[in-house]
Amino acid sequence: MNKNEWPIFEIFIRSKNGLEHRHVGSLHAADAVMAMENARDVYTRRQEGVSIWVVASKDITASNPENGGELFEPAEDKIYRHPTFYELPIELKHI
Amino acid sequence: MSPEINLEEQFQARIDAGEKIEPKDWMPEKYRKTHIRQISQHAHSEIVGMLPEGNWITRAPSLRRKVGLLAKVQDEAGHGLYLYSAAETLGISRDQMFDQLHKGKAKYSSIFNYPTLSWADIGAIGWLVDGAAIINQVMLTRTSFGPYARAMVRICKEESFHQRQGYEIMLGLAKGTLEQKEMAQDALNRFWWPSLMMFGPRDAESPNTEQSVKWKIKRKTNDELRQQFIDITVPQAEYLGLTIPDPDLKWNEERGHYDFGEIDWNEFWQVVKGNGPCNKERLGARVNAWEEGAWVRDAAMAYSAKNKTQNSKVSKTA
Ligand SMILES: [Fe+2]
Ligand SMILES: [Fe+2]
Ligand SMILES: [Fe+2]
Secondary structure, three states, X not given: OOOOOOOEEEEEEEOOOOOOOEEEEEEEOOOHHXXXXXXXXXXXXXXXXXXXXXXXXXXXXXXXXXXXXXXXXHHOOOHHHOXXXXXXXXXXXXX | OOHHHHHHHHHHHHHHOOOOEXXXXXXXXXXXXXXXXXXXXXXXXXXXXXXXXXXXXHHOOOHHHHXXXXXHHHHHHHHHHHHHHHHHOOOOOHHHHHHHHHOOOOOOOHHHHOOOOOHHHHHHHHXXXXXXXXXXXXXXXXXXXXXXXXXXXXXXXXXXXXXXXXXXXXXXXXXXXXHHHHHHHHHHHHHHHHHHHOOOOOHHHOXXXXXXXXXXXXXXXXXXXXXXXXXXXXXXXXXXXXXXXXOOOEEEOOOOEEEOOOOOHHHHHHHHHHHOOOHHHHHHHHHHHHHHOHHXXXXXXXXXXXXXXXXXXXXXXX
């Protein structure tokens, strides 16, 4: 690998105040400042955002799809975490 | 005109226009402080609130009840986490907030200073205490500070099951044996008034309300929320065949609301000031958990530091 290849940054944009930053994509840049400038140019040319976060991709630890089972299956049979598990008469209001 | 005043006017104009305020936006110092206080106290309430209910997990009367309660208490820990994180965006650290709680400088909801004496109390808490919390929290989903409002949206999604599991417990007891029905009535008797107190002092005694409404921190006053809770809850108690312990409670056709009796404000202030039945026990349990857990936190950090030095050695030699 070329040692001088620019690192990847993940870009998060807040489309308007009140909403969370959402992942929109990634880009290469020499550092975070450049990543910010490039993200502005790439992802907010049509006023898509009011705030940008750039995060070096190497700093993100992602779950491995192969581990999906052990991570997510345990929630499948925990139906008692949902409101519908509890049997209340339908005539009851506001609950 | 000083630039500071100008900023404050601009800030108010943004709030009036229904805009959300985000952590890096300029905000009046008092807005920041009020939020740090309110959000951290809300967070403390979530985690201290785990204690009275945790008390019954091992003694739940069936597996169904046990998994429900366990899942609820687990959710409350999550609620604490969402809220501590929201407060951290305003520049206070997690440790600072814990310190304020442990030193008795920060408050949490007084309701959790009452004991859970019988299994029926778990039903009453889910139904009434989570019910009251939901009314407050639904309002807060529209609060002006973005991170707080978003935490509230998450929390409200999870609360519905809390209240339903509580009501299901009450329903089971109320339709059970005479003894079970008496348990349910006794729990309602003890939790009714403290639940009404959860909405805080009367508007007339609540000097911060005006500013909070102006900044859209609160969208309704304490008295409005309390009335809303009573109006919703009375028919639910009737359905259970239980009696709300308030002889003055009656429907007022003209107002379109229930009239209700006077809250014992002396009791309210006593509990707020630390003299409730369980204040010492609750705080003691939190401090104990923090101190006893210190070695775990330290060990995890030591392990992480060790891995870092080893990794940097590896990458240098590679
Ligand atoms: Fe709660
Ligand atoms: Fe909660
Ligand atoms: Fe809850």
